[in-house]
Structure formats: structure tokens, C-alpha cells
Amino acid sequence: xxxxxxxxxxxxxxxxxxxxxxxxxxxxxxxxxxxxxxxxxxxxxxxxxxxxxxxxxxxxxxxxxxxxxxxxxxxxxxxxxxxxxxxxxxxxxxxxxxxxxxxxxxxxxxxxxxxxxxxxxxxxxxxxxxxxxxxxxxxxxxxxxxxxxxxxxxxxxxxxxxxxxxxxxxxxxxxxxxxxxxxxxxxxxxxxxxxxxxxxxxxxxxxxxxxxxxxxxxxxxxxxxxxxxxxxxxxxxxxxxxxxxxxxxxxxxxxxxxxxxxxxxxxxxxxxxxxxxxxxxxxxxxxxxxxxxxxxxxxxxxxxxxxxxxxxxxxxxxxxxxxxxxxxxxxxxxxxxxxxxxxxxxxxxxxxxxxxxxxxxxxxxxxxxxxxxxxxxxxxxxxxxxxxxxxxxxxxxxxxxxxxxxxxxxxxxxxxxxxxxxxxxxxxxxxxxxxxxxxxxxxxxxxxxxxxxxxxxxxxxxxxxxxxxxxxxxxxxxxxxxxxxxxxxxxx
Amino acid sequence: xxxxxxxxxxxxxxxxxxxxxxxxxxxxxxxxxxxxxxxxxxxxxxxxxxxxxxxxxxxxxxxxxxxxxxxxxxxxxxxxxxxxxxxxxxxxxxxxxxxxxxxxxxxxxxxxxxxxxxxxxxxxxxxxxxxxxxxxxxxxxxxxxxxxxxxxxxxxxxxxxxxxxxxxxxxxxxxxxxxxxxxxxxxxxxxxxxxxxxxxxxxxxxxxxxxxxxxxxxxxxxxxxxxxxxxxxxxxxxxxxxxxxxxxxxxxxxxxxxxxxxxxxxxxxxxxxxxxxxxxxxxxxxxxxxxxxxxxxxxxxxxxxxxxxxxxxxxxxxxxxxxxxxxxxxxxxxxxxxxxxxxxxxxxxxxxxxxxxxxxxxxxxxxxxxxxxxxxxxxxxxxxxxxxxxxxxxxxxxxxxxxxxxxxxxxxxxxxxxxxxxxxxxxxxxxxxxxxxxxxxxxxxxxxxxxxxxxxxxxxxxxxxxxxxxxxxxxxxxxxxxxxxxxxxxxx
Numbered sequence: 016x017x018x019x020x021x022x023x024x025x026x027x028x029x030x031x032x033x034x035x036x037x038x039x040x041x042x043x044x045x046x047x048x049x050x051x052x053x054x055x056x057x058x059x060x061x062x063x064x065x066x067x068x069x070x071x072x073x074x075x076x077x078x079x080x081x082x083x084x085x086x087x088x089x090x091x092x093x094x095x096x097x098x099x100x101x102x103x104x105x106x107x108x109x110x111x112x113x114x115x116x117x118x119x120x121x122x123x124x125x126x127x128x129x130x131x132x133x134x135x136x137x138x139x140x141x142x143x144x145x146x147x148x149x150x151x152x153x154x155x156x157x158x159x160x161x162x163x164x165x166x167x168x169x170x171x172x173x174x175x176x177x178x179x180x181x182x183x184x185x186x187x188x189x190x191x192x193x194x195x196x197x198x199x200x201x202x203x204x205x206x207x208x209x210x211x212x213x214x215x216x217x218x219x220x221x222x223x224x225x226x227x228x229x230x231x232x233x234x235x236x237x238x239x240x241x242x243x244x245x246x247x248x249x250x251x252x253x254x255x256x257x258x259x260x261x262x263x264x265x266x267x268x269x270x271x272x273x274x275x276x277x278x279x280x281x282x283x284x285x286x287x288x289x290x291x292x293x294x295x296x297x298x299x300x301x302x303x304x305x306x307x308x309x310x311x312x313x314x315x316x317x318x319x320x321x322x323x324x325x326x327x328x329x330x331x332x333x334x335x336x337x338x339x340x341x342x343x344x345x346x347x348x349x350x351x352x353x354x355x356x357x358x359x360x361x362x363x364x365x366x367x368x369x370x371x372x373x374x375x376x377x378x379x380x381x382x383x384x385x386x387x388x389x390x391x392x393x394x395x396x397x398x399x400x401x402x403x404x405x406x407x408x409x410x411x412x413x414x415x416x417x418x419x420x421x422x423x424x425x426x427x428x429x430x431x432x433x434x435x436x437x438x439x440x441x442x443x444x445x446x447x448x449x450x451x452x453x454x455x456x457x458x459x460x461x462x463x464x465x466x467x468x469x470x471x472x473x474x475x476x477x478x479x480x481x482x483x484x485x486x487x488x489x490x491x492x493x494x495x496x497x498x499x500x501x502x503x504x505x506x507x
Numbered sequence: 508x509x510x511x512x513x514x515x516x517x518x519x520x521x522x523x524x525x526x527x528x529x530x531x532x533x534x535x536x537x538x539x540x541x542x543x544x545x546x547x548x549x550x551x552x553x554x555x556x557x558x559x560x561x562x563x564x565x566x567x568x569x570x571x572x573x574x575x576x577x578x579x580x581x582x583x584x585x586x587x588x589x590x591x592x593x594x595x596x597x598x599x600x601x602x603x604x605x606x607x608x609x610x611x612x613x614x615x616x617x618x619x620x621x622x623x624x625x626x627x628x629x630x631x632x633x634x635x636x637x638x639x640x641x642x643x644x645x646x647x648x649x650x651x652x653x654x655x656x657x658x659x660x661x662x663x664x665x666x667x668x669x670x671x672x673x674x675x676x677x678x679x680x681x682x683x684x685x686x687x688x689x690x691x692x693x694x695x696x697x698x699x700x701x702x703x704x705x706x707x708x709x710x711x712x713x714x715x716x717x718x719x720x721x722x723x724x725x726x727x728x729x730x731x732x733x734x735x736x737x738x739x740x741x742x743x744x745x746x747x748x749x750x751x752x753x754x755x756x757x758x759x760x761x762x763x764x765x766x767x768x769x770x771x772x773x774x775x776x777x778x779x780x781x782x783x784x785x786x787x788x789x790x791x792x793x794x795x796x797x798x799x800x801x802x803x804x805x806x807x808x809x810x811x812x813x814x815x816x817x818x819x820x821x822x823x824x825x826x827x828x829x830x831x832x833x834x835x836x837x838x839x840x841x842x843x844x845x846x847x848x849x850x851x852x853x854x855x856x857x858x859x860x861x862x863x864x865x866x867x868x869x870x871x872x873x874x875x876x877x878x879x880x881x882x883x884x885x886x887x888x889x890x891x892x893x894x895x896x897x898x899x900x901x902x903x904x905x906x907x908x909x910x911x912x913x914x915x916x917x918x919x920x921x922x923x924x925x926x927x928x929x930x931x932x933x934x935x936x937x938x939x940x941x942x943x944x945x946x947x948x949x950x951x952x953x954x955x956x957x958x959x960x961x962x963x964x965x966x967x968x969x970x971x972x973x974x975x976x977x978x979x980x981x982x983x984x985x986x987x988x989x990x991x992x993x994x995x996x997x998x999x
Binding site for chain 2 (some may be wrong): 044045049050051052053057058060061077078079080081082083086087089090091094097102103104105106107108109110111112113120121122124133134135136143146158164166167169171183185309358368418485
């Protein structure tokens, strides 16, 4: 606990890796690319889940659960989707182990227990779900189907990083079925807005809503909407995606319905998801060289109280006062932890809570009791002040709201300062290397140019923002005519 | 919807399978032995999860998440555990698919993407978790570790049935680490009691708490505590288990700690779990020939309101009254669905809600409005009465409590009537074949006798009940001396 974190300015990537482990959020496991999400990290994820789940239900969705495995023949049915994920599929080929005759006490795969058809561990569930929907849909009366699933998925990534890119990750995936194209498009847009609302209001991370280019689209989608956030190192992070799938999956899985006019038509689809990757975004947006900084809306403990005492008598008096404060805060909906461990000194506790990003810390000693005050420290600004115990529930309630807003506004200012309009490729490269962040530039609309720019600079088109104005210009790379600017950035 | 369910008395097993599918709880999927949990079934599971999660947290546990995969070398480390699960393991051997050169548009496993070490899809997580705990525990100060995980697990079962036995199922698994044997045993017992409380108070299913015999123990455990329930067909169902693992896993994974005396010792362990199998217990305990019967504490909708009308004007008036009733019920914490679909007649709605086990149904028509009453129907007794709209929130609140208690008491009476003391093997066989249920009999304590009885009758020892008196007797099969009765039954 005593060793300081690497500074962001020294090595941002190392800072991130250290922070995740030392703040007890997650760690690498014995399984290549798979992480262990530790209780403190999982508690934050649970708060995210709870809020998202509420938002999904408020927009009419229900949860369900579909199998982990996808038979290969279903997996390959929607060709683009299959092609997009084939190279990163974990595949189950056998269903039994047996004693290894050559190695006492060891097991081996039983060669006689080979599956007739291999099973893909789901990298995403469109295939298994649309194969199921075929049995659920006959008429327009069966539509829409608005389902979400909380699940684990596996994508065999070669280079992994805790939360940001792991072979197994947790996510939710919405899969909806509609009678009309317009309704499916509206759903796609609605869910992208739900994601934006959640990320902005709960995670305090400003995002840009937009649409992906063809080459950045989800495999099998007609259009991918997304929200893009900017990390402190000037790299973008795709925080959520919502896909309009057209009739691609309905056609691949033969899902038809009788419409109101009595005619058969293929069903229209959407899918949308966010994952434990959001934890990475949360960490990288707000945290500092002292450790994690959590927005109050997602902090497992919004307030921690540390007693400062020399003997049991003092501790007893402090405990009395703390119990009153604690229950008054809790009855105001504030989560409070009284850290009365006798195995650590106050200084060590302060350091731990700072590292773990608890928004507010109260320290309380005998002098404070006499004065009717406590010392209140803000994690985000690292400032302290003495505040009166009387009315402390209002003080803290207001302060938590202030912190939530301040974090958002700070991240917003950073983001606004890191969107740069450029009009030449030289400028493009310079901004990308020196200032970093989003680059707003004209692009000729071709995959060729997009690919060339990526090859030369590692920057990709993050999105065509919803609010991008129609404006005549020349492509920053090819010089060909362009109708609007798009956002480029290097990205996680 | 119109076809009647098979009657329980005709074919209990068929009745169950039909009910699960027709009440929209779950269905079989394209993956052998894996089910799709449909939104209505999942909503019940979510209510179970929410309540259990609250109880786990109230007893000091935190959630976390560990990898889906277990490398074979870790899986085999605890030999008994490995031996117990080896025969039902799904094994990942490859991490990539490629285009099949012999089959255009098809994929095949890329032979070059074979994993160096095979990965077992977790059938249970002791191995991966204890391998992780090694890094978390040095001193007694790091103990206890009280962690729970909500996850999917896979056990390649040959004969599967929706909810009761599926290749993939959802569950929670607690994994705790302790400094002393006594503390670990206390935890094992505590969690078995938590399960009993949950199943009795929320699921309205009476259970017998007890300890498993050696041959029925969890693979790798020193002792397995369990709760056993009785289904309407007289078969027992193991509803939850809590294992005292001793130091077995700590030894297999070399997890040691320095105790207060400064000495190194292996850590003591427990694990405990309940699964979506509980859904099967819920269905089979309370439901009837008309369909599902849900205890109010777990019903996604406790009350459904069906309007009876002939024209839009009537519907508008009814809707007005319903809105008032609905918000008054909701403000009393009662979940209500207003079923105003215009695609179904009232009769069809009644049948659907009956099939889906909604505890209370309100029907309301123009006559009712005049009289200031509604028709209130109980699902469990299928009785109806007219009740006054005024004060309906109290009427319904009390009635929901009554239904919850009645369901429990009904199941308890059935269970009490189906525990039969027998003192000879002839009697044993007769009761098992005619009366069914639990048989309380003396047993000589040997695995040999236990095995023989199972072979001859298919009955297993469900548990040695906590409250089994010490009483001299003779084993019902071998005639050898016995100190207490144990409970036998045929079981799911």
C-alpha cells in the first residue's frame, strides 16, 4: 500500500494497470486473457448493472437467458457475423475427461467423447437468439420482442488488458425483433440514447453519439450507432454500441411473420450492448496519480468515516457520534462505511480510501466531538474542510451532487479542448501526435481512404456524429469532395 | 392456449414438461441439454436472485467474478473434485475457426489453433477460485474471505429436463476461506440455514435440513449439508447444498496463512450453491392441473386486472377506476399488471393468467363500477368473491399474505403426511411404491447397504436430518445395529 502509483505522465498504460490491481478492482487469472473481478470492482459493476437494468425495463425490455454455446452450423448461418467473429472463437469439441493412462493422477480429454458438432462459446448471441425467435414469431401480434440478456461472452483476443479487452467479459446484450424497419431504427437510436444518458449521468463521462462507418460496423449490421468517450491520454474509447441489423438475421434464420395486411415478411432486428469495458472507461476518465476517483452515483461507499482515537474510551465516544451521523446519512440514501478496523492506522486507511476512490472521507477525533464538527475531505479535489455535525446530511448530500457534476464538467472541458478541426493531413498528423484527442476532419467516404489513414497514423474514424453539420469540404487525405466532417482518433 | 394440460394424475412428468413450456417459463434450445429461460421464467429467477443476494449480503458476503474456464492442470489438482466432475466436462480445445476448404460458406475448427492446455468450462469453481485465493491470503488478517459468485456452469448431463437437470444452468456459488475449522463449519451451517429460510419463506416450500452421507457428498467435501424438499409426486428434490471442504482445496492449491500464533496453517474452506433447479422445485410443489401456482413473494405480477367491456366508453371508465386501484396497490408495494390488450377476450386472458400462476386476478366491468366492487379471484384455491374497491389495498395485501402462508402450510401438510417411519425392508418397499415420499428408517451406516438399497429400490438417503434423534434400532436392510433414523426417498 505504501508504494506510490506510477504517474500518468510517466506511463499512462502502466498507471492504469497498477491502479486496477492496487485499488482491488480486478486482476489477471491463471486463464490466458481472462480476469478475476474482485469484490470492490464487482460492486461498482453491480451498481452499473442495477441502473442500466432499470433503464432497460423503463423502456419496455425484459430479461431472459439463452445458451452459452452456439452449434457451429447456427454460428455460420449469418455469414458476415460468422466471418467477423470466426477468428476469435473458443470452441468446445469434447464433453468428457478421463484418467490419463500415461500420467497417474492426471486427466486427459476422452478421445471417444468428441461432439458430433462443435460448439462455439458465444462471442455474441445473435445466432442462438434468432434461431430461437423463429419459434416465437408468427404474426405481427407477436412483435415487438424486446429482450435483454446479462451474460458472459468469450472473444479470443491476442492482446488483453484488464477490463478493456479480455477474452471473457461480462456484458448485457439486447436483442429486439420488430414488424417494421422504422420501428427497428427507432429502437436502435433509443438504446444508443439510453447508453449516452447512463454514461453521462451515472458515470459522469461525456460522450459523442454517432454512427460508425461501414468498416467499423458490427459484423452483420446495416448500421452501428455508438457512443464515444475520450480518455485522459487523448485516446478514444467506444463505450457502447447499438446495431440496426435490418433483416439480415431474420433471413439467415428464416424468421418471418404475417403482417397486418396478411402478407409474409422477414422480421426487423436490433442488438445493443455495453460491457465490463465501461469499468475501464470509468477508471481512465476520472482517476488521478493518487488512485481511483469514483463518481458518487457509482461509488459502493459514497462516504467513509475514519475514527481518530488514542484509547478505547475515545473510540466509544466517537463510535456513538458516528452511529448517529451514519444513520442520518443512510436515511438520506447515502451509503456509508465506518472504517473502525483496529489493524490499520488512520493514515493507512486514508491512503487506502484515496486509492479506492471513495468520494468523501470523514475523519473524527475527540477535538471534533468537542467542537461539534468533523473533517470532511473530497477525493476529487483532495481538499479538506471542517464542517458542522449538525445538518451534515444536507452538507454531504449537496456535496455528492456537486462532485458528480464537477467530475462530469471536468471531463467535458477536457473533451471539448480535445476536439480539433483540421484541414490538411499534415495538421492531422501533428495534432494526433502532439495534442491527441478527437480530430474533426473531412473524409471522402471511401473505405480505401479510411484504411490508408489508419495504416499511416493508427487513427480510425470513431463515428459520424449525430450533430455533424452538412458542410462542403475536401477530404483531408485524398482531397476529394466531402459533405461533412467525421471524428478520427486513436482508440482503445 | 385452448388445449388443456395433461393432468398430474395421468402423467406427472409430462404435466411438468408441458407446464414449463406453456406457462412461458423455459424451452429447449438448439444446443443439446441447454435451455432458453424465457422472460416470464427469468423474471421469477430474478426475484429469487434479488432476495438471496440480499440475504448473502446481510450475512457479510460480497459478490465477485471468476473465469468461466479452468485450465486442465488446475482442474485436476484436487483429485476427488476432479474425479467427481471429469465425466461431465465440456472442454475447449481450440480458439479459432476458419473457412472450410471443402465446404463453401461453412467454417471448421482451425487445426493450427489448438490450445496448449485444454480449458474445462467450469462445472463448479473451487479450483479456479482457490488457485486465486492463494495470492490473496498471507495472514489471519486476510481472513475470512466471504465471496459469492452469480454465474453459469456446465455439466454435460446425459438425461436433461428443463430447470431440473440441464447441461448449462445458472446458479450462485459461495466460496469462503477461514482461519479455523470451527468458523468454517459455522459458515457451512449458517448458509444451509439461509437457504432453508429463503426456500420456506419466499418459495413457500418446507424443507428438511440435514447432512449427506459420504456417497452423496459433494466431490472434495468433508461434509455436505443440504435442504431437501418433497414434490407432489412424492419424490424428493435437493434444493440447496452447503459444503464444509476442510483444508482439501487449500492443500491442493497450497493456500497457507500465518495464524495469530505466528504459525503457518492451511486455510479452511466452504462452498455453497443453489441454482435454477429451484425453479423446478417451485413449479412442482405448488402448481396444479390448471397450470402454475406462484407464491406471492416470487410472482412477477402479484395482481392482474382484466377489464370487461363492450365499447370504448366503458373501457375508458374502467381504465379510470383501474388507474386509481393500481396506484393505490403499487404504493403498498404490490406489483400489478393491467391487462388491457385488445387482441384477446377476457376468457382467454383469464386462462393465460391462470396458466401463468398470477396469485390474484381482478375482473372489473360496468356493473362493478356501479356497485363500487370488483371480482377478485384467487389462483391457489380458484375461488372468487366480490370485494369493495374502497380499502382494496388492505384486502389484497392481507390476501397475498394469506396465500403465501396457505401455500406453505398446504405443502407442509403434504410433506408431513409423506414422512413414514418403517422398520422392515418389506414395509420400506411397499411405502416407496404405494404411498411414496420420505421414508424414515434405520441404516447401518455403511456405503454398501446404502448402495444395495439404491440398487434394489432406486431410493437414496436424502439426508441425516439435523433433528434426527439418537435412538437404538436395527438397519432396515442388513439388520445390523443403528443409532438413528435417516431419510430415504426417490429423488430428482
